[in-house]
Amino acid sequence: MAAPQQFFSYVDGNAGSFIQRLAKAVAIPSVSGDGSSRKHVFAMAEFLAHEMEALGIQVNSVDLGNHVLDGEELPLPPVILGSFGHDPKKKIILVYGHYDVQPALVSDGWDTDPFVLSPDEKTGRMYGRGASDDKGPLLGWLNVLEAHIKSNIELPVNLRFCFEGMEESGSEGLDELINSRVGPGEFFDGVDCVCISDNYWLNDRTPCVTYGLRGIAYYKVQVSGPQRDLHSGVFGNTVHEPMTDLIHLLGQLVSTKGEIKIPGISSLVAPVTADEMKRYEVLDYTVADIEHSAGAQVAISDNKTRVLMGRMREPSLSIHGIEGAFSAPGAKTVIPARVSGKFSIRLVPNMTPENVDILVFRYLQEEFAKLGTKSALKIENLHGGKPWLADPNHWNYRAAIKATETVYKKTPDLTREGGSIPVTLTFAEALGVNVLLLPMGRGDDGAHSTNEKLDRSNYIEGTKLLGSYLHEVGIISKS
Numbered sequence: 322m323a324a325p326q327q328f329f330s331y332v333d334g335n336a337g338s339f340i341q342r343l344a345k346a347v348a349i350p351s352v353s354g355d356g357s358s359r360k361h362v363f364a365m366a367e368f369l370a371h372e373m374e375a376l377g378i379q380v381n382s383v384d385l386g387n388h389v390l391d392g393e394e395l396p397l398p399p400v401i402l403g404s405f406g407h408d409p410k411k412k413i414i415l416v417y418g419h420y421d422v423q424p425a426l427v428s429d430g431w432d433t434d435p436f437v438l439s440p441d442e443k444t445g446r447m448y449g450r451g452a453s454d455d456k457g458p459l460l461g462w463l464n465v466l467e468a469h470i471k472s473n474i475e476l477p478v479n480l481r482f483c484f485e486g487m488e489e490s491g492s493e494g495l496d497e498l499i500n501s502r503v504g505p506g507e508f509f510d511g512v513d514c515v516c517i518s519d520n521y522w523l524n525d526r527t528p529c530v531t532y533g534l535r536g537i538a539y540y541k542v543q544v545s546g547p548q549r550d551l552h553s554g555v556f557g558n559t560v561h562e563p564m565t566d567l568i569h570l571l572g573q574l575v576s577t578k579g580e581i582k583i584p585g586i587s588s589l590v591a592p593v594t595a596d597e598m599k600r601y602e603v604l605d606y607t608v609a610d611i612e613h614s615a616g617a618q619v620a621i622s623d624n625k626t627r628v629l630m631g632r633m634r635e636p637s638l639s640i641h642g643i644e645g646a647f648s649a650p651g652a653k654t655v656i657p658a659r660v661s662g663k664f665s666i667r668l669v670p671n672m673t674p675e676n677v678d679i680l681v682f683r684y685l686q687e688e689f690a691k692l693g694t695k696s697a698l699k700i701e702n703l704h705g706g707k708p709w710l711a712d713p714n715h716w717n718y719r720a721a722i723k724a725t726e727t728v729y730k731k732t733p734d735l736t737r738e739g740g741s742i743p744v745t746l747t748f749a750e751a752l753g754v755n756v757l758l759l760p761m762g763r764g765d766d767g768a769h770s771t772n773e774k775l776d777r778s779n780y781i782e783g784t785k786l787l788g789s790y791l792h793e794v795g796i797i798s799k800s
């Protein structure tokens with residue numbers, strides 16, 4: 322039977338308490354990329370484990386040991402594994418989410434405190450870091466379970482949960498944990514398919530299901546020279562300046578139209594097929610949609626298909642920042658002694674972090690040599706993950722499409738996502754099962770950006786969507 326009406330009624334009737342649950346989660350600043358916030362990532366893990374146990378989920382918080390972040394040894398946040406249901410007649414669905422978030426400061430340009438969930442009653446938007454990426458979707462699964470338990474509705478599947486606290490910082494330790502628990506009788510044994518809710522619709526009107534992700538290769542390029550920061554009046558035009566060298570080097574990476582200048586990258590990209598072209602053409606998308614999501618008229622092209630392909634099936638190179646550069650207000654006349662540029666490349670089939678590394682390292686060294694500087698260069702790959710593509714004709718996708726039609730009365734777009742969730746490919750390869758991405762949020766949610774939000778309707782209808790998907794899987798199991 323499709324998701325019963327009592328399930329939908331419970332979700333509607335308890336929307337306020339589900340929003341309270343999200344507000345509690347957003348209030349914990351679980352930023353994984355910043356060592357000083359690590360205690361909050363642990364607090365978030367405890368909050369989640371407690372919520373899960375209260376729902377009767379068997380929880381095991383797995384310690385992943387330590388790692389080094391910016392020269393500091395830190396404990397890795399636990400991976401929370403949970404089990405609910407052991408009925409051999411039902412399928413086992415593994416759901417994944419992450420409870421860490423990107424950094425957020427009011428001074429970045431937020432209109433509200435990023436760690437206070439701030440609903441706008443007029444628009445229904447609920448602002449807060451992690452509201453959409455990924456605390457809202459993750460809590461959606463717990464809302465589904467609560468609705469079933471409290472309404473005495475039998476869950477149509479067995480559920481396994483895998484929630485991590487390092488996704489925004491390279492998912493350290495997670496692959497090893499998964500690979501160590503796939504054997505007979507282990508936690509991941511018997512999983513029939515995976516569902517991940519951690520991406521977005523293409524726009525603000527049409528839901529989607531997603532069958533592809535780009536991978537990532539993230540680099541740090543350090544240029545160093547003087548033993549300490551220098552006075553630019555005393556040393557300007559007398560010493561090689563690391564910042565000048567670095568700016569030149571970063572300027573050789575990508576054109577202002579987004580073309581990657583590193584030789585050899587474009588020949589790694591799988592050729593486009595006619596069938597694939599048709600898939601982009603039918604998507605409900607306009608260039609105005611991306612400009613709405615970006616908040617300005619800044620699209621690289623006026624061609625819808627070109628914009629979609631740029632996001633879904635071509636690589637991109639983005640320069641993220643310069644560590645060690647003077648960035649405070651005022652006009653300090655300093656020559657920084659050591660600066661590090663951070664950039665990443667989003668990878669598509671058939672690129673891998675390994676084949677891209679060779680090209681990037683060689684190119685940076687060659688271009689640096691051309692500068693004729695006495696500064697020193699150090700290149701590091703900070704983390705990486707391969708691209709992923711799934712079969713969207715699998716029953717897992719049919720269940721998600723049916724559930725979307727039930728909840729939203731619309732056929733979802735079939736999309737590939739430009740972001741990266743490296744564990745997706747790990748699940749597909751280690752467990753040998755189909756993986757589905759079933760997003761809750763909209764394209765204009767502002768994940769990783771200022772004023773991140775989740776619309777109230779996406780949180781509540783999204784909870785119904787996740788529950789309906791489980792019921793559609795339940796129907797398929799019986800057929």
Ligand SMILES: NCC(=O)N[C@@H](Cc1c[nH]cn1)C(=O)O
Nearest residue numbers: 454488489490491519537740741
């Ligand atoms: N919602 C998925 C997401 O935002 N993933 C991040 C993962 C990442 C990789 N390196 C740093 N973070 C993304 O940027 O795509």
Ligand SMILES: [Zn+2]
Nearest residue numbers: 419454455519
């Ligand atoms: Zn995410």
Ligand SMILES: [Zn+2]
Nearest residue numbers: 454489768769
């Ligand atoms: Zn993210």
